[in-house]
Amino acid sequence: MPLTRFVTDAFGVATICLVAILIFLGLLCIAYLFYFRSRVRSQDFVQLSYFGGPWIIRITFILFAIWWGCGEIVRLSYLRREGKALNALDLKWQENICKGYVVSNLGFAEPCLFLTLVFLLRAPLQRMESGILSRKWNGKTAAYVFLYCFPVFILQLIIILIGPRLQKDKNNLQKLPRYFTSTSATSVDIALCTYPLLSTILLGLFATVLTAYMFWLGRRILQLVINKGLQTRVYTLIVSVSSFLPLRVLLLGLSVLSKPEDVLFEVLAFFAFLALLFCAGVCIFMLVYCPVADSLALGNLQDLEARRRFIDDHNDTISLVANQCHTDESLEISPGRNSDTSTKRGSISFRMLGRDGTSSSPYVELSLFSPSCNATPPGSPPLLGWPMRQPG
Numbered sequence: 001m002p003l004t005r006f007v008t009d010a011f012g013v014a015t016i017c018l019v020a021i022l023i024f025l026g027l028l029c030i031a032y033l034f035y036f037r038s039r040v041r042s043q044d045f046v047q048l049s050y051f052g053g054p055w056i057i058r059i060t061f062i063l064f065a066i067w068w069g070c071g072e073i074v075r076l077s078y079l080r081r082e083g084k085a086l087n088a089l090d091l092k093w094q095e096n097i098c099k100g101y102v103v104s105n106l107g108f109a110e111p112c113l114f115l116t117l118v119f120l121l122r123a124p125l126q127r128m129e130s131g132i133l134s135r136k137w138n139g140k141t142a143a144y145v146f147l148y149c150f151p152v153f154i155l156q157l158i159i160i161l162i163g164p165r166l167q168k169d170k171n172n173l174q175k176l177p178r179y180f181t182s183t184s185a186t187s188v189d190i191a192l193c194t195y196p197l198l199s200t201i202l203l204g205l206f207a208t209v210l211t212a213y214m215f216w217l218g219r220r221i222l223q224l225v226i227n228k229g230l231q232t233r234v235y236t237l238i239v240s241v242s243s244f245l246p247l248r249v250l251l252l253g254l255s256v257l258s259k260p261e262d263v264l265f266e267v268l269a270f271f272a273f274l275a276l277l278f279c280a281g282v283c284i285f286m287l288v289y290c291p292v293a294d295s296l297a298l299g300n301l302q303d304l305e306a307r308r309r310f311i312d313d314h315n316d317t318i319s320l321v322a323n324q325c326h327t328d329e330s331l332e333i334s335p336g337r338n339s340d341t342s343t344k345r346g347s348i349s350f351r352m353l354g355r356d357g358t359s360s361s362p363y364v365e366l367s368l369f370s371p372s373c374n375a376t377p378p379g380s381p382p383l384l385g386w387p388m389r390q391p392g
Contacts, residue, residue: 004262004266007263008261011078011266012078013078014270015072015270016073016076019073022066023070026062026063026066026284029062029289030062032288032289033058033292036055036292036295036296039296054120054123055138056138056142057116057119058288060116060142061113061116061284064109064116065113065280065284067104067109068105068109071101071104071105071109072105074097075101075193077260080094080191080192091190094190095184095191098183098193099161101183101193102160102183102195102199103156103160106200106202107152107153107199108153111152111153111206112145112146112149113280114206114207114210115148115149115210117214117283118210121217121218125217125221152202159196159198159199160181160183160199163176163181163196163198164181164182179194179196179197179256180196180197180198181196181198187260187261194255195253200249200252200253201253204246207249208246211241211245214241214242218235218237218238222234222235233290236282237282237283240279240282241279241283244278245275245276247272247275248275248276248279251268251271252268255268255272
């Protein structure tokens, strides 16, 4: 086997394996999202419904990544070898597959992937009642993604369908080189997919605009985030997107300098694939997995805290009943004479009793600010129930 063909097939097998891993992890994240959604709807994590708001857009982002990965597999010349799946198609159909790949990936999947990423970053900056807590937010966001992607899709379609006709027009004085609009090259009855330079330039302009907008969004998000861990995530997300997206466009543009199945072309195409694969993987991890994992962890902590408070209150009740049973005289409560049991717990209720055992004063509640007390939100002053003495 010639060295060039060996390198091409090796890159093809590696691409298939990496896309399979992406699909597997993406499906796992989708199942994770449905699990979190079921926990929220079962009233266990009602307070965390804010974090589960954009669940449809997160799934859509994963589906766009899977769509893009499947397109990268269809592009491979490895599948057009003798005995492979696409080799049974005639040359015309293989050329149409290459055209469909360019329109599908460069004109639809990648722009929608970028747009969905932008809307997921923009979601925390919106108002809660009109943002991701709104029932219509997912539907509106999906509609906006398709609406903003539509012009890019139409332009890519024009480049692919009308561009080759302009090359055949003999009256066209400004004839472009073939690599500006060509989507495939023929080699031994096999159509090898290429990247038209005009399509790459259009994708680069689109990615540049969205990258600049993401920098602005990232700056606003960093002004609101006070947690260092979240700041690290935002920095990682912005750096990866702003680095790997331009790198992919640059590598695709340089691929026109060599012919398909040359070592240089295959290396450039494979590294361009790796750039977007790594970017998509980082975005799925940061925007899908991490928020769900953090929300589930927070919900589990809330469950543990609620159980601990229930046990503490139960112990307080038992201790209070025991103290009341062993007391014959009236119980007088003062700020300086609290019992040991009352100072250890969060909220204890007392009622002053007369010598005859009847109640002689209003109900008095003493709320002590302790780690187990959840009567007031964090940061607010503690509520103290002061004792009431009988006038006399």
